[in-house]
Amino acid sequence: MQTIHHPCRVCGRPTSQWCSRCNNAHYCSNGHQNADWGIHRAECRPTNTLLIATPPPVSSETIRVSAILFAVDEDRPRPIDLQCHPPHRPSQSMCPIPILQDYFNSQPGEVVLTQGLNGEVLRFPLHVFYSSTAMARGSPVNSAVRHITSGAAPRPWAGNVVALKFSGTRRQGYTDAGPNDLPALSAYFLTFSFQ
Template sequence: MHPSSFNHPCIVCGRATTQWCARCQNAWYCSPEHSREDWLHHRGACRPTPALGYSNMIATQPPAEPNYISVTGILFVADEHRPRIISVKCRPPHHSSESLCPLPLLQPYFDSPPESVILTQGLNGELLRFPLHVFYSPMALAKASPINRAISHITSGAAPKPWYGNVVAFRFSGSLRQGYSEAGSNDLPALSAYFLTYQ
């Protein structure tokens, strides 16, 4: 029997419908909007089947997803003793041929938009070939966030000013600061020097 002969509940709202996913023909939707709304959940089970020419199929093409790239940074978590290397998604580049991260997406690490400082000097005032970009929350102290133990650890507790809340550092790809490259443990001495001299 033709599947459209039966009313099925829409996966999203439960309304009776005779329309179904054009790709797998196993999911029922009352409108194209509900098909798009459910795509992130449905796509894992959606396996294309040959179209049979039925007129009440709803095309469920995947929505265009941004071309995310990632970059590694150093995360100083407030309540951990050691910094960790993390991978952070970046805002999609303007051109698909670009491979550098133009701007890391930091929402998972900060409740409000962070402020930042750019470090151009490392130990003993030497110029950094790859400047570092340090993001922090100016509101962390006001929110009674815990003292950042990871920063206290890498400075052996000698930093003149305590840091609060999370801190994330990235390495620029060069002195022009046009994008970010992979940060790692080799950047810790310069960061430690900064935390030790920050007043």
């Protein structure tokens, strides 16, 4: 499978990583994405807005998807069942937008992982949601992330972390995430550092 590389907006180096909010800006590292945010912010428009709101009533047509929860107060990540907002087309069976309100008090930060261990391209990118303000609010360090990284993550993660798996590289919906996704998530936690 051939990967399409785009130039990093900061240095021009080819990359397959992009802004998870608008999917239009490409960066070779989190540092370059953070450095460009002051400029990119003015043009960055979300492709789909995650709704932290009251879930729709449960019906027989409700779509659910399995995700991985790194709960702040649990030692190990665990699978969870997330309800999704109804798809735009009734015939669509994928989860287009997960309901995350039970895990975050405010709009979560997010990142899309397109590469796993040793830089291999993920056939199904992972979407990681985290509380970007938990540490400032005094939330404890996330025990599950600390456990999966053996305490070697460069920065402490605080608050809950939820990981979902896209159903394909076009990222139009989600499929079930599971234990096979943990190595790529662990590699991400070990390399990502907050600015």
